[in-house]
Amino acid sequence: MKLPTPRSVLSALRARLAPGAGGEPSPAAVNPRALDGTNDPLTGLPGLTAFEGLLAQATRQADAASTQLALLFVNLDDLKSVNIAAGRQSGDDVLRQAAKRLRSMVKPFMAARLVGDEFLLLMADDPQPRDASALAQRVQASIGLPFPLERGEVSLSCSIGIAMYPEHGALSTMIAHAQAAMGEAKASGGASHAFFEPRMMRGKRDQLELLQDLRRALSLKQLELYYQPKIHAPSGEITGAEALLRWNHPTRGMVSPGIFIPMAERYGLITQLGSWVIDEACRQAREWRDLGLRLKVAINLSAHQLRQPSLASEIADALNTHQINPDLITCEITETSAMEDVATTVRVLGQLDALGVHISIDDFGTGHSSLSYLRTLPADELKIDRSFVLDLETSEDARKVALAVVNLAKALDLKVVAEGVETEGQNRILRDMGCDQLQGYLFAKPMSAKAIALWAMEDEGPRAMAFRASVFKPTGFRDTAPS
Incomplete structure (x- = not known):
């Protein structure tokens, strides 16, 4: 032909x-x-x-x-x-x-x-x-x-x-x-x-290999949650932790989340990874609870997950499967993700709020939130973006922004969390501003679930800090979480 x-x-x-x-x-x-x-x-x-x-x-x-x-x-x-x-x-x-x-x-x-x-x-x-x-x-x-x-x-x-x-x-x-x-x-x-x-494909081939490995990482049990303690600012005691996804590659070692998370988002894997994080965080909370340790656990939700109609049911299933009090779980979304599609965000967060989990707006101060939109979100806390915390000791503008976030949160009856605290100076400034919780390398780096448990049970941690007494109270599925 x-x-x-x-x-x-x-x-x-x-x-x-x-x-x-x-x-x-x-x-x-x-x-x-x-x-x-x-x-x-x-x-x-x-x-x-x-x-x-x-x-x-x-x-x-x-x-x-x-x-x-x-x-x-x-x-x-x-x-x-x-x-x-x-x-x-x-x-x-x-x-x-x-x-x-x-x-x-x-x-x-x-x-x-x-x-x-x-x-x-x-x-x-x-x-x-x-x-x-x-x-x-x-x-x-x-x-x-x-x-x-x-x-x-x-x-x-x-x-x-x-x-x-x-x-x-x-x-x-x-x-x-x-x-x-x-x-x-x-x-x-x-x-x-x-x-x-x-030459442009050399890095691409490496990315392709890494992507193929990431697709298999879940089934090969290479993924793990690390937990960074969250500190009750007035008392300096530990009340909870943020779950952070880590990938221990068999030949590359620990792969930075800054590399594999954007890759997962681009190639449609982030929803699968996010579902695993939800279930694993609840499973770990139950394991800690069985040991007598009742830590609040914060999990990060991506913009892709917010657009999934099954998100609330996934979280509800995980809570019921592992018999976890919803009050022990905090769902963190970035300000940028929240503002991408406000109508969807309000609807989905309303569903999560109905479950009884807490909601935190992460990286606050870097996006373009409208106050009218913020008032419609069923949030419990705001997290000051680490970029402002980093410059607190040297930049008056950073201090003004941080204080404005604290005052805004108080006016809306929200708690304030500051992440990325690395120096005693930052710690002092944030406490003086009235932050409710602090988080950062000054207190502890992210660590395995086992290390958290050993710290709590044997009082052996990276610095002289105690776990709040309410963390060790008798537990039950409908008990309240540590205050």
Whole structure:
């Protein structure tokens, strides 16, 4: 069977993307099976499955005609700030407008939405590198124009990676190589474009191996919760601990959460890890309780978990399975996560509040909380962001922010926790401000559950601090937690 010419593929691409075309390709030029999958519901652009089918056909045409292709991987810079400042609906509006601008450039190119704020553009008319570079510059100029919103407007830039076919690899690697080049452009400050180079994949291969290992870490029992004590500020006694996820890799040793948590969020593993953390923290609280130790345990919830409709039922199941008093559990969410989708946050936190667990707003002072929104959240405490605690002894501005958070919390009848306390000076300032709880390396680093128990039972810890007497009171499923 004679293959259609490259121009017939371009005609099919144009027909597919033309307004009012209904998204149906020409059956004479494109195999319909290659286009299985629906368009992206937010932008109307083809999704990944459809794009991969067209990309495969375009590479076959290029091979037959000994021509080139160029693939552009486009990532909007700092769209997250729009979601935080103006709300997720405004962020979605920006994505729709950006898609429309990219779609206007599809002759003779094809645009698709990959995921989130990432788009793909295909040049299939034997482009040279200078042509791909020129298109990248036009895309940057178009994305750089203000995006009008319901209230005001926002300006963004974009980072673009370019992979040429066949020069920069086979069909199976084109998207990955373009993405690696985009990462290089973003790492250089964004608002630029870069062509793929083999050196860009060295770190990517290591990340891929690490991702594969992370997928197996749960089943291989490589994950563990460490616990950092929380101190009752007025008395200096230990009343609880924050559960922190740790990964003990068999060959790499302890992998930093700063590396594997963002990876889990990007590749859809964070919900699975979060579910494990919820169950394990409750299991450990029960084990401590059986030893006569009733510590409050704080667990961190990600923005992804907040959007899961099953979150409240998961926590309820864990509490019931391990027979844990809900008053012993605190769920921490960052201020930024809380403000991403306020309506969802209010609904989900209302469900958690109904369970009887405590709710803490973490990293407070770094986001864009509206006081009116904050008043609607069923929170029990605010945590002052560690960046302000770090500068307490040297920055008057940091002291003002910390004191403002304390005063705001008191006005809303919330407790205040300060994390990242490392010096006696910070400790003194925060106590004088009226903080309720303190946490940081000055008191203790995160430690294993066994180390916490030994400290409590044998009074052997990193510094001379006692556990509050109420921690050792007789326990029961409906008992109140340590005060």
